[in-house]
Each structure stands twice: as C-alpha cells, then as structure tokens.
Amino acid sequence: MTIKKGSFVIEGLENVQINIGKVVGQGQEIEGPTPRPEIISLRNWDYRILDRYNPVYTPTGDTCDYCTYGKCDLTGNKEGACGIDLEGQSAREALRISIMGAACHSAHGRHLLNYLIRKYGEDYPIDVGPSNLKAPLTETIMGVTPKTIGDFLPVLEYVEEQLTQLTAAINTGQEGAAIDFESKALHAGMLDLLGMEVADIIQISCLNLPKAEENTPLAEIGMGILDPKKPVVICVGHNIAAPAYILDHMDRNGLFDKIEIAGLCCTAHDMTRYKKTAKIIGSMSKELKYIRSGIPDVLVTDEQCVRADILREAKKLQIPVIATNEKITYGLPDRSNDPVDAIVEDLASGKNEGALILDLEKVGEVVPKLAMKIGPIRKAKGITALPDDEEFKKLVSKCTKCLQCTRDCPQSLPISDAMAAAVGGDLSKFEELHDRCVGCGRCDYSCPADIPVLNVIEKASQRVIREEKGKVRIGRGQIGDPEIREEGRNLVLGTTPGVLAFVGCGNYPDGTKDVYDVVEEMLRRSYIIISSGCSAMDIGMYKDTEGKTLYERYPGRFIKGNLLNTGSCVSNAHIAATTIKVASIFAGRKTKGNWEEIADYVLNRVGAVGIAWGAYSQKAFAIGTGCNRLGIPVVVGPHGTKYRRAFIGKPYRKDKWNVLDARDGSVINVEPAPEHLMITAETKNELMPLLAKLCFRPSDNSLGRAIKLTHYIELSEKYMKKMPDDWHIYVRNEADLPLAKKEQLMKLLEEKGWKIDWDKKKIMEGPLRKVDVSFQPTNVPRLCKEVKK
Amino acid sequence: MANEFPFEISPMFEGERVRKDDMFVELAGPKSRGFELVRAASVDEIEDGKFTLIGPDISEMQEGSRHPYAMIYRIAGKLVEPDLEAIVERRNHDFQNYIQGYMHLNQRYDVWVRINKDAIKKGLKSFEQIAKATMMLFKNELPFIEKIEATYVTNPEEVEKQRAEAIKIYEARDARTRGLHDEDVDVFYGCTLCQSFAPTNVCVVTPDRISLCGAINWFDGRAAAKVDPEGPQFAIPKGEVIDKISGEYSGVNEKAVALSGGEYSRIRIHSFFEYPHTSCGCFEVVGFYIPEVDGIGWVDRDFTGTAPNGLAFSTMAGQTGGGKQIIGFLGVGVNYFRSPKFIQADGGWNRVIWMPKNLKEKIKADIPPELVDKLPTEEDVTDLKTLRDYLEKKQHPITQRWTKEEAAAETVAEAPAGAAPEWSMPAPAMGMPVGMPMVPMQFGGGEGMKLTFKNAKITIDRVVLRSKEK
Ligand code: SF4
Ligand code: SF4
Numbered sequence A: 001m002t003i004k005k006g007s008f009v010i011e012g013l014e015n016v017q018i019n020i021g022k023v024v025g026q027g028q029e030i031e032g033p034t035p036r037p038e039i040i041s042l043r044n045w046d047y048r049i050l051d052r053y054n055p056v057y058t059p060t061g062d063t064c065d066y067c068t069y070g071k072c073d074l075t076g077n078k079e080g081a082c083g084i085d086l087e088g089q090s091a092r093e094a095l096r097i098s099i100m101g102a103a104c105h106s107a108h109g110r111h112l113l114n115y116l117i118r119k120y121g122e123d124y125p126i127d128v129g130p131s132n133l134k135a136p137l138t139e140t141i142m143g144v145t146p147k148t149i150g151d152f153l154p155v156l157e158y159v160e161e162q163l164t165q166l167t168a169a170i171n172t173g174q175e176g177a178a179i180d181f182e183s184k185a186l187h188a189g190m191l192d193l194l195g196m197e198v199a200d201i202i203q204i205s206c207l208n209l210p211k212a213e214e215n216t217p218l219a220e221i222g223m224g225i226l227d228p229k230k231p232v233v234i235c236v237g238h239n240i241a242a243p244a245y246i247l248d249h250m251d252r253n254g255l256f257d258k259i260e261i262a263g264l265c266c267t268a269h270d271m272t273r274y275k276k277t278a279k280i281i282g283s284m285s286k287e288l289k290y291i292r293s294g295i296p297d298v299l300v301t302d303e304q305c306v307r308a309d310i311l312r313e314a315k316k317l318q319i320p321v322i323a324t325n326e327k328i329t330y331g332l333p334d335r336s337n338d339p340v341d342a343i344v345e346d347l348a349s350g351k352n353e354g355a356l357i358l359d360l361e362k363v364g365e366v367v368p369k370l371a372m373k374i375g376p377i378r379k380a381k382g383i384t385a386l387p388d389d390e391e392f393k394k395l396v397s398k399c400t401k402c403l404q405c406t407r408d409c410p411q412s413l414p415i416s417d418a419m420a421a422a423v424g425g426d427l428s429k430f431e432e433l434h435d436r437c438v439g440c441g442r443c444d445y446s447c448p449a450d451i452p453v454l455n456v457i458e459k460a461s462q463r464v465i466r467e468e469k470g471k472v473r474i475g476r477g478q479i480g481d482p483e484i485r486e487e488g489r490n491l492v493l494g495t496t497p498g499v500l501a502f503v504g505c506g507n508y509p510d511g512t513k514d515v516y517d518v519v520e521e522m523l524r525r526s527y528i529i530i531s532s533g534c535s536a537m538d539i540g541m542y543k544d545t546e547g548k549t550l551y552e553r554y555p556g557r558f559i560k561g562n563l564l565n566t567g568s569c570v571s572n573a574h575i576a577a578t579t580i581k582v583a584s585i586f587a588g589r590k591t592k593g594n595w596e597e598i599a600d601y602v603l604n605r606v607g608a609v610g611i612a613w614g615a616y617s618q619k620a621f622a623i624g625t626g627c628n629r630l631g632i633p634v635v636v637g638p639h640g641t642k643y644r645r646a647f648i649g650k651p652y653r654k655d656k657w658n659v660l661d662a663r664d665g666s667v668i669n670v671e672p673a674p675e676h677l678m679i680t681a682e683t684k685n686e687l688m689p690l691l692a693k694l695c696f697r698p699s700d701n702s703l704g705r706a707i708k709l710t711h712y713i714e715l716s717e718k719y720m721k722k723m724p725d726d727w728h729i730y731v732r733n734e735a736d737l738p739l740a741k742k743e744q745l746m747k748l749l750e751e752k753g754w755k756i757d758w759d760k761k762k763i764m765e766g767p768l769r770k771v772d773v774s775f776q777p778t779n780v781p782r783l784c785k786e787v788k789k
Numbered sequence B: 001m002a003n004e005f006p007f008e009i010s011p012m013f014e015g016e017r018v019r020k021d022d023m024f025v026e027l028a029g030p031k032s033r034g035f036e037l038v039r040a041a042s043v044d045e046i047e048d049g050k051f052t053l054i055g056p057d058i059s060e061m062q063e064g065s066r067h068p069y070a071m072i073y074r075i076a077g078k079l080v081e082p083d084l085e086a087i088v089e090r091r092n093h094d095f096q097n098y099i100q101g102y103m104h105l106n107q108r109y110d111v112w113v114r115i116n117k118d119a120i121k122k123g124l125k126s127f128e129q130i131a132k133a134t135m136m137l138f139k140n141e142l143p144f145i146e147k148i149e150a151t152y153v154t155n156p157e158e159v160e161k162q163r164a165e166a167i168k169i170y171e172a173r174d175a176r177t178r179g180l181h182d183e184d185v186d187v188f189y190g191c192t193l194c195q196s197f198a199p200t201n202v203c204v205v206t207p208d209r210i211s212l213c214g215a216i217n218w219f220d221g222r223a224a225a226k227v228d229p230e231g232p233q234f235a236i237p238k239g240e241v242i243d244k245i246s247g248e249y250s251g252v253n254e255k256a257v258a259l260s261g262g263e264y265s266r267i268r269i270h271s272f273f274e275y276p277h278t279s280c281g282c283f284e285v286v287g288f289y290i291p292e293v294d295g296i297g298w299v300d301r302d303f304t305g306t307a308p309n310g311l312a313f314s315t316m317a318g319q320t321g322g323g324k325q326i327i328g329f330l331g332v333g334v335n336y337f338r339s340p341k342f343i344q345a346d347g348g349w350n351r352v353i354w355m356p357k358n359l360k361e362k363i364k365a366d367i368p369p370e371l372v373d374k375l376p377t378e379e380d381v382t383d384l385k386t387l388r389d390y391l392e393k394k395q396h397p398i399t400q401r402w403t404k405e406e407a408a409a410e411t412v413a414e415a416p417a418g419a420a421p422e423w424s425m426p427a428p429a430m431g432m433p434v435g436m437p438m439v440p441m442q443f444g445g446g447e448g449m450k451l452t453f454k455n456a457k458i459t460i461d462r463v464v465l466r467s468k469e470k
C-alpha cells in the first residue's frame, strides 16, 4: 500500500485504526553531495568560476559609511576602520544587492504559499504540465522531489534560513574577503532562483495557470488598449493573489463588459495567465505615465516594482489606491475587517485616499464595486494630469533650454529640443522621446521653470499612445520535457545556435524598440528566444509592415526560431531550470543535491545566455547572479554598470582556460567559451555579436561550432562593420568554418600564419586544440574517471 | 568580407519564405513541374564548375511568371559512389535555402522554388549564379566531391523528358534502400554527435536501424564517414555475428566499449530487453514494458495523455535517456517501426500491445496487417484492465504468451481481490525478464513479518522513509 497521511481502517483487523500525521522523505534518494547546501557548501565551485571569471568592480564611490566608524576613505590601498578594503566593500555590496533580490522573490513565494495552503491545503498536488522533473531547481538544490504544495514549506524555510545567514555576513566585523562575499552573493543568487521556482510552481498548480503550453492565446498590451469610457481598474505589481479575487468576482457577476481591468508590470502577466481575457498595460516604465493620464479609476497594488509615490500621484487625480500586501502599506488605514460598503463609500466620497485590505476576498468585492461607483464620477470630472492643448502650448514655450532636465534624466534625453520643436507645432521629437523615456519623473523635479516635463511628453505623444496596441503570448510556465527532447536533435546537431533568454525590466538605454530589433534578428537566425517579465511585454509592442507582432509571427514552442514567454518575473526560474532538464534528459545527470555537477555541465555544454537589457532592480541582479552560479552567462544593458560588478573572463590568460577531460582527467586548454559570466554591452550593435559569441561552449561539435561561428561573424560584420578580432580562436579544424565562406576564411587563417593544405582543404597547423566529439569537458576534478598523476 | 555573389549566403536565410507578392518568379512547385537529381560520374567525365542551362534564364523571365525547373548535378571523386547520390541530393535543399531571396521547398520531384524581387534588384540575373553558389557549398561541405557540374533546365519539354528518367532513378534507389539489410553490408556506422550532450551514448546505425533521433540512416553515415573518417560519423566493421536475431556483432561490441568510456560492452541492435541500444534524449518514441500483459507499449512525444500503465510520455522518457542502456525502456526513431527487424529479439510486432492513435495512424502501413485491428490505442483502452480485456477479446498474439506462462505459474497464489491500489500488480503470475525494474515502485510491501492487531488505535505522528544505505 501507499503510505500517506490520514486515518486508516484496515479490513480484517477489528477496531484497528491507524492515524498517520506526516510522511517525510518518501523514499527519496539523494543523488549528489550537496543537498540543502549551506552558505559554504558550494564554495569550491564558486572559487572555480571566480578564478576564471574575475569580479570587476566599478564602485560609484570610494568611501564606506556602513557603520558609525565611517565614513571611511577606501581610496588607494586604504582600509576602513574595520579593516575592509575597497574590493571587499564592493563585493559586500554585490552580496547585499543579491540578498535583497532573493528576499524579494522568496517573500513573494512565502506570501503565495501561506495563502494557497490556507485555501487549498498542504496536500494540494503539484501540476506543472508534461514533465518528469517537475521542480528542477528544488531537486537540484534541496535534493528532494516535491509532490504537494506543502512540500515547499521546508524549501522556503531553507531559503529564509540561508538568507538570514547571508545577511549576517554583511554586518561590519563579519566576512572580509571579496572572494567570499562573491561566493555568498552567488549563493544568494541561487536561493533567488529557488524562491522564484516555488512561487511560480505553486501558483501554476493551484490557480491553474498554463502548464507548459506552447500555444497559449495572445493577450492585448499597450497604453491604448482600454476603453477609457468604462470604469478602469489597474493592478500594479507582481503578486496574483489579490487580482485573482477581483477577476473571479467580476467573472461571477458578469462584469467584464462593464469594467476594464488590466495590469501593470508582472501582475499583468499572471492576470492573463489566470484569466485569458485580462489585459496588459505594460512594464513599470508605463506606471507613472498611465496614472498621470488619469484613465485608471482604481489602483490596486500588491508588491514589487510599485512606485513609492503611487499614493501621492493617485491622490492628485482622485484615484483611490487599494493596497493588498503587507510589504507595501503606504501609511494607509487597515480596513481588512470593515464592511465592504463602508470601505467603498469612504473611498468613493474621497474621505480616504486609499485603504489597506489584507482580506483578499474582500478586495475582490471592494474593487469592482468601487470602480463602478467612482468611475462615472471621475469621468464626469474629466480628471487628468495632462495639460490641455492651450496649456500645453504655454508650457512648452516656458522652456529656457537650461538643460537641467537632461542632466538629471537617467536617459539624458534631449527634452529642450523637443520643447522647441513643439513650440513650432512639431510633436515628432516628443513622440520619439516617449519611447526612450522610462517614466521616472525626475525631470519634473529638475525644471526651474516648473514645467511638469513628463506630463508634457505624454500629452505630446497622445497620438502614438493611442496606437500603442500590441500582442503578447500569455505566459506558458515551464518548458515541458517532450519539447526539450524534440529540440534535442537541433541542439545536438547544432542547427539551433543557442538559447537566448530576454528577461527583466524596462530600463533600456535607448527605448523598447531595441529589444524588439535584437529579438527579431536572433529569431531569424534560429536562436530560441525565451522571454519573461517586462521584456516579454516590450517584445510584443511592435509590429511589422503587415501589422503583426513577433508573437504572431513566431510560434511559442521550445524549438529553434521560436519565441516563448514563460510569464512573470518568478517564471524566470523555469528558464534557468531548462538547462537542468537538458542535463538530466540528455546526459542522465543525477539532479538531486547535485548542483555542482549540473552547473558544470551547463557551463561546458549548454549554449544558453541571459540578457537583462533593461535590468533595474536588485531582483534582476540576483537572478543574473543565480544564473551565473548555474553556469549561464548574463549580459546586461549599459545601465547594468550601475550594479557595479561584472564577472569578466580574460581570454589572454591561457592558464584560466584549462578544463579536464572527464574520460581520463587530462588537462585540455580550450578556447574561451563562454568568455564572460556577467558583462555589460553598451549598444544593441555590440550586444548581438556578443550574444552569438557567448553561445560557444567547449563541447560544441563541428556542425554546431560552424553555425555559431557563422552568426558571430555575420552579426559582427553587419552591426560592428568588421570581422571580430577573435573569430579564429574558435576554429579547431576546417569543419568548424562557416560553410559559405570556407575558402575566404582559410585564406585569412593562412595570413595569420596557420598552415593550410589547399589540396585537401585541411587546416594542418594553427588551432589551439583538435575537435574530439567524445571530449567531456569538466571543471570539477572529482567528475573525472581517473585523475592522471 | 568580399562576396563574389550578388546575394548573401547564410543559414540565417533558411527559414525565409517568399510570399506571392514579393515573388519575382516561381519555379516548379505544385502548379508546375520540376525535380532535382544528383548523379555520380567518373572523374574524367566531368568538367569542374561547368554550368549548362537549357531553356530561358532568369533575365528572360517575366515578373510574376511560373516555369518548370530541373536541377541536375553530376559529381565525381575517388570516393564518390552511386550510394551517396541521395544524400548529396538532399543537401541541395539546405544549401539553396542559404541563398538570400531564394526559397527551396520539398525534394526530388516535389521541389518548389521561388525567387524574390529583392534578389533581382540586388543583381541576380542568371541561374548560373545560383548553380555556382550551390556547387561551391557542395564542395565546401562534402570534400569527397572533387568535381561537380550542373545542368539546370527550364525548357518545358526537356523538363518533362528528363523528369520521367529521374523518377525511374528514384524508384531504383528506393528499391535498393528497402532491399538493403544488416546482413548485406560489412560495415555499420556509429554516430557520436549526441556525445556533446550525452557522453555515453553510442548510436549504431545499420540498414535496418535508423538513428534514434531519426536524422541519420545508414547512407547518411556512409556519406559522412567519407567526408571525414575521424568525424562524428564513422564506420564500424561488423566483425563476427554473435547473435543474428537480436543483432549482436563483435565489431559493435568493441566499439561500444570504446565509445561509452567502458560503460557498456554489449549492444544488441534489435533487442528490447537484453543489452538494448542506448537511448540519448531526443528519441521520438519510447517503448515501455508492461509486465501485467507481458507486452510492450509505445508512446510518442506528441501524445499528451497517459498510457494504460497510468504514465505519461514525459515520465517514461524520464526513465530512459541519458545515453544509457535501460532495461524495460527503449527510445527509437519513428522510422524504426518500418524496419523488418523491429525488436525481433523480443517477438517483434507480436509483442506490441499499445500505442497512441496518432502514432498508429502514422505507421499503419508498416504494421503487419493481421495486427492492425488487434492493437489498441487510447480510444480503446484506458487502463491495464481494459487493455488486458481488449487483447484477450481480439486474440492479440500476446495472449498466447500468457497461456504458456500462466500454466507454468499455476502454483503461484492469486493476489487478494479488491482494494488493489492503482499500480499494484493484479496478477503477479506473469513472468518478467530478469533485471526488470519496476519503475513506479510502491514502497512498503511484505517483508515476511506478521503482525496481529485487535481493538487497537495506532497514531503515528510522522513517518520518515529512508532509502537503504548502499
Ligand atoms: S563598515 Fe568599515 S569601512 Fe564601512 S564605515 Fe564602517 S568601518 Fe568604515
Ligand atoms: S521621466 Fe523620462 S524624460 Fe523625465 S527624467 Fe525620467 S526618463 Fe528622463
């Protein structure tokens, strides 16, 4: 019989009742050496990667004021009063940022878990779609296979405990060496992946979000998609719990025709995953802009990526704010225990500017009622922060071209030029600005002439905003095993040059169009593109000449040349986890408690790269750092330099690129692949060849290498207008050369001093090493069969 | 880099479609006629790089028009032989699609080509440019081609005439492929492409067994081994026949040791239970043993439901793969169902007792006719009980195995009736091959202990289950 929790009566046994309280560890076998790794358990692996990919710091200041000894000057080789040096302090910052990000996702997971357990019970089964490894990160880190949502309780307990340990290490007088701060930062990054996996798996299972579905429907996205004549509810943040109640209530009461409801930021993704009819306004960059338009009649906040001034901004426009999460409460009165009608009355009448309601069922009822009530009132008043035409003219002519706004703008946008053009009636400059503006609102504070700059930009861009209507494929959740198996053939034959994950926020250097452009180029080159979060939204904002978005042009299966959206930020875990599945499916690598071996496999074999082009928050840093520990390189956009730490490989340090051949432990010097673990690209032109290059892996067979090299060279020629300087170091023999240019490239190699046998068309001398398909690269000595003396 | 052609050549253009509105001309295709053909010739017959066009050239064609189209290549070289023609020919599709603005669909007499207007604008004038680029790619990729010449035909009568010839050649070739069996050749081919992901996988490709992934057949292996004998595909001399039925050969076994890094020393090519072929991860179909009926079910990647044993493809595939020999599970390419030696060591088709409807439809023509109606799908049976009943009712050949074994196992007690949990074994009478893992194993079970309880109430706060120390 199966042993499970509950009361049992056994036939044939008189009056015997057996009660079993809890069944622990259902015969599960730990397979690797590090189940539940402590903060130091994976230090060897971290040291291995940090030895090759050196942390490079770009601190914004060279002082430290963490404690009351400070402020301490850390310039030159000076140490602070506590003994820490600048490198150590910079690494400590990296750890701090990682912890914050990890805490954010795990706390999100914790909120969901407590809530879902209350509602569905601990024994509610996990269901994520066709998958053998249902929770790859949980298995790899914890060494257990969760079956029910209750099984995640010890997982989050572990994350929370570890985060406390890590946080303790930051305190003055604790950890002192940069390398160990970084090892701990990598640990935090890994915990972040785990926390995200828990959050998304439980919501997929309980709320029935798409389960590894390739053909999820398309959702509408854009600032122009809602009918502003109807009452409008906007949910801002990341946590589906509260919006789910609102959607349910609206469904039960047939309110979808009467009320417009949409989400801003990741909540929006999960709303569409929950109810296919929900809509998406856009990423966090749209938050202030959309509120200022005055269109929302009720704002519902949950957690993460919610502007700290949302209440102030909303209040000016008489938009009531309903806060639904303990983490963001804005000093609002707690109305969780008050009757629905009383709350609605107080908010509609303007008596209160908002309410904290932690009883989510109540939120579900209050919000639609409130919207129906206040909507007509606000519409009648025509409330908006945007100037009317006349005011607009006055405002733009007030500009003195002092350029203070441009100096303060994180994007350094040429605002005064646009103002000048608008005086002459030309709004095109503003329309351009609108796309590149991240909606931070800093310019409002800079302007000495008191011009509400953001409002002016938005007013001037009404035409383009109205047309802002795109499509996003609804988040699919995990990548199912059958898809990975099918794609395996392309991955193995090398016809899929790589897997690129576009993730993270919208703090782009030059507008959302860049992401679209890069994704389109790489899709045409048959890379698999997986996206999530705000990037997934922005990819859907542009259309080709036939009016089709990328999601309409490229299907959503995990197969070459396809475009996938996994869902909200927490679904990023699935992207990282896909590499674990590859190791498990194709190499039969044991996963449970076996992080190092899996990460080693990924680093040496799986050509996957993460791109956080508009990364802004600590969360994005933590995700990136977690991917790094799993052996996945990450590229961030130019604003990523503000994270102040990169992991850079040095191709010229030959000794750093030694790997072992697992067959016999012999040392092989390989090409620098992947070259970096975390690096910034300055422009999209620089980004594209870099992505192609970061997909190289030591294990590439010749077919794969030739295709990867083709794209590397072509992208460099197309966007950088030159052959890459280092293309030849990735050539191991003539079969690695791009087919169409074989002869030309061989000539170039000859010029570099390589020996070519032109009769046989063979490279005789030159490459760093030979191709050997059975070569089993590893960085971990214990994985070798016998270590050579 | 300088480019001698007025178009780019890159794998990036592989998926490129030329829509009607963007099209300059359409060649061959469903509304016209055409074909592509590669023939082996002797070295002195061929003038390397020569191009001949019979019929109008691109520059003489009207925008928006449609023409018949044939591409004939003659190749020569020391290693070139007629058995390679089909392989080389198939690459025409890949290579021509690398050409920007040129779309090539299908193969043989179904080819369908479109050239877009942009390509013309950029300077494409003649078929010679296309042929030269294609020939260059052929020689770059397949260095055993020492000389190559091309003849393209756009003249309608000439296409008709040559097409009839070509069809005869295709038929003769197919007959040779069908007629070629493991016993007719001295070498098999190994493929190690998968090893970059699945280090211990050993793929043996024989005339009667296509690779697991379905991408490489014996002829492909042969061609690739000629290109580069040290490359990912290489010859495996068969050596001594150890067992003809199951397909065990000394040469294969020797290679298995070397390739798997000593992990495996025996491989039986047409065996399911004993020393089966290794499975990497990308197999199209997985076979699984169902002990309750002593038969083998097959489930493919596209099937989203559960097999009669209650498991989904992904779960069973999860037991397989990793480049390992796994007894009780076997990953194969769909084409292996078409092999006359299909798991012949273990009873071949007679042992097959279930597969999803779509898969059955796909390979219907290859199922022995007397079995087609006896082979249930998810529409006929849902669990082990209905499966057993169905097989019994239809008198599936597997039932003969039952009678034999049931008779032999008469003394074994029947399992207690009723209350059988989902995956317990209703009748543990069936013989099972030695070493068979019971995958979805239940824990607990009799260990030879007897407890008697009366009027008891047992409360267990928590049960901790641990696996045995090894
Ligand atoms: S933590 Fe150290 S370096 Fe920083 S202020 Fe305190 S003493 Fe100075
Ligand atoms: S709101 Fe836009 S324009 Fe203003 S400072 Fe921020 S990014 Fe610059």
Ligand code: SF4
Residues within 6 Å of the ligand: A398, A399, A400, A401, A402, A403, A404, A405, A406, A415, A416, A419, A446, A447, A448, A449, A450, A451, A453
């Ligand atoms: S700060 Fe104000 S006045 Fe100065 S340039 Fe900007 S908009 Fe004009």
